Amino acid sequence: MNDDSLGLRAATGGRGVPWPVGADGKVVHYGACRSARRRLPRWHATGRDDTSNMSKRAIITGITGQDGSYLAELLLEKGYHVVGVVRRSSAPNLWRIEHLLDRIELRPADLLDQLSILRLIDEVRPHEVYNLAAMSFVPASWDTPLLTGEFNSQGVTRVLEAIRQVDRSIRFYQASSSEMFGKVREVPQSEMTPFHPRSPYGVSKVYGHYITVNYRESYDMFACSGILFNHESPRRGLEFVTRKVTDGVARIKLGLSDSLALGNLDAQRDWGFAGDYVKAMWLMLQQPSPDDYVVATGETHAVRELVQIAFEHVGLDWERYVKVDPRYLRPAEVDLLIGDPSKARQELGWRQEVDFRGLVTMMVDADLARLEKGGVPAQPLA
Ligand code: NAP
Ligand code: G4F
Numbered sequence: 001m002n003d004d005s006l007g008l009r010a011a012t013g014g015r016g017v018p019w020p021v022g023a024d025g026k027v028v029h030y031g032a033c034r035s036a037r038r039r040l041p042r043w044h045a046t047g048r049d050d051t052s053n054m055s056k057r058a059i060i061t062g063i064t065g066q067d068g069s070y071l072a073e074l075l076l077e078k079g080y081h082v083v084g085v086v087r088r089s090s091a092p093n094l095w096r097i098e099h100l101l102d103r104i105e106l107r108p109a110d111l112l113d114q115l116s117i118l119r120l121i122d123e124v125r126p127h128e129v130y131n132l133a134a135m136s137f138v139p140a141s142w143d144t145p146l147l148t149g150e151f152n153s154q155g156v157t158r159v160l161e162a163i164r165q166v167d168r169s170i171r172f173y174q175a176s177s178s179e180m181f182g183k184v185r186e187v188p189q190s191e192m193t194p195f196h197p198r199s200p201y202g203v204s205k206v207y208g209h210y211i212t213v214n215y216r217e218s219y220d221m222f223a224c225s226g227i228l229f230n231h232e233s234p235r236r237g238l239e240f241v242t243r244k245v246t247d248g249v250a251r252i253k254l255g256l257s258d259s260l261a262l263g264n265l266d267a268q269r270d271w272g273f274a275g276d277y278v279k280a281m282w283l284m285l286q287q288p289s290p291d292d293y294v295v296a297t298g299e300t301h302a303v304r305e306l307v308q309i310a311f312e313h314v315g316l317d318w319e320r321y322v323k324v325d326p327r328y329l330r331p332a333e334v335d336l337l338i339g340d341p342s343k344a345r346q347e348l349g350w351r352q353e354v355d356f357r358g359l360v361t362m363m364v365d366a367d368l369a370r371l372e373k374g375g376v377p378a379q380p381l382a
Contacts, residue, residue: 066232070275072104128172129171131156133155134205141200174226178227208225227294232274242306250368262307267333267335276354280295280348
């Protein structure tokens with residue numbers, strides 16, 4: 001498959017990615033044969049110039065998703081050459097990165113296809129790989145539990161294995177999730193809290209987390225797992241509760257709808273802004289050694305509170321519009337999530353900038369603006 005077969009010619013940068021420059025200012029050559037590649041130093045002994053982002057290349061799997069789009073923006077700001085992974089689909093799904101298409105390179109690969117991942121890593125020779133691609137919607141994981149495992153568990157192994165075979169000095173970020181805590185064993189949840197996942201999604205992410213830890217411990221690879229709590233934005237998929245609520249509120253306000261059907265209003269989540277959270281991903285890969293970090297706000301709010309703030313923001317009383325529909329209840333629920341981000345704050349210097357109310361009102365405003373401009377639901381203008 002080539003870029004053309006995906007209809008991506010216009011969106012795809014040149015294949016001639018620059019070679020990295022070493023600390024001595026000389027171009028680093030990796031050798032043409034596999035045996036030479038195997039002799040490459042590991043991450044702690046690399047001759048690469050890690051102090052300058054100007055020469056760095058990063059691969060983002062899941063670049064068409066919410067986090068991928070914000071991370072691509074961040075890495076471009078830092079001077080990276082950004083390579084985004086897109087999978088074949090019957091219709092392109094590029095709306096979140098449309099504004100970046102002339103500055104990033106898109107390459108075809110799929111987490112289900114080991115050879116495509118191996119070829120990608122071998123051809124791009126990135127300094128950093130951010131593995132954000134996943135089946136990320138929890139309810140869908142009960143409908144497709146095996147496929148969810150293929151994406152979210154074996155998919156991680158495929159990327160790690162490709163890195164191991166091509167160049168173990170490549171730094172790796174795995175998008176782990178607070179869903180792994182599930183039926184929580186302690187409050188708040190930290191890096192030391194045991195996991196008790198409550199969905200096939202949560203179970204699949206536990207595998208992804210531990211295989212990342214295992215490759216770090218087995219092969220001395222710079223592999224980090226970011227245990228991120230819920231993070232949202234105007235680019236969030238419409239099926240997730242925050243976006244469903246803010247889109248619903250905007251529709252009701254504009255007279256396009258007269259009710260909003262939701263599931264469990266009592267569930268509590270630690271919600272932050274995706275734009276803040278991608279900074280933590282990058283910071284993890286800039287540390288002297290690899291580790292795992294919880295990224296969260298340290299606050300929790302019920303879905304009911306999210307609903308109340310969103311309706312209040314447009315001057316409406318939520319109780320007149322919201323209906324509970326049992327179709328949106330889950331076979332097993334995660335009742336309460338609240339993260340302890342102390343380690344990320346102390347070791348990474350990470351801080352959130354957008355608070356919960358700021359996040360909800362930002363999303364309502366963005367949905368109002370989109371709908372007023374006639375934006376279609378699947379392709380928000382934000
Ligand atoms: P998202 O918007 O659903 O994006 C998922 C991305 O994965 C999309 O780009 C999708 O591509 C891609 N993808 C899915 N299956 C793939 C495959 N087989 N091969 C290649 N790409 C594939 O998710 P997100 O909110 O940005 O989350 C990013 C990551 O963080 C996910 O791993 C998620 O599980 C994890 N996470 C998210 C949160 C959160 O609150 N957002 C919290 C913790 C962890 P298409 O466009 O082709 O569908
Ligand atoms: O927005 P949600 O669908 O997100 P959920 O299940 O917490 O998962 C998200 O966050 C995880 C991190 O903890 C990520 F790993 C995962 O990829 C995803 O990004 O649901 C949040 C809560 C749930 O308790 C759900 O039962 O909202 C409740 N809820 C109530 N009514 C609803 C609805 N959720 C959805 N999607 N739709 C409803 O109508």
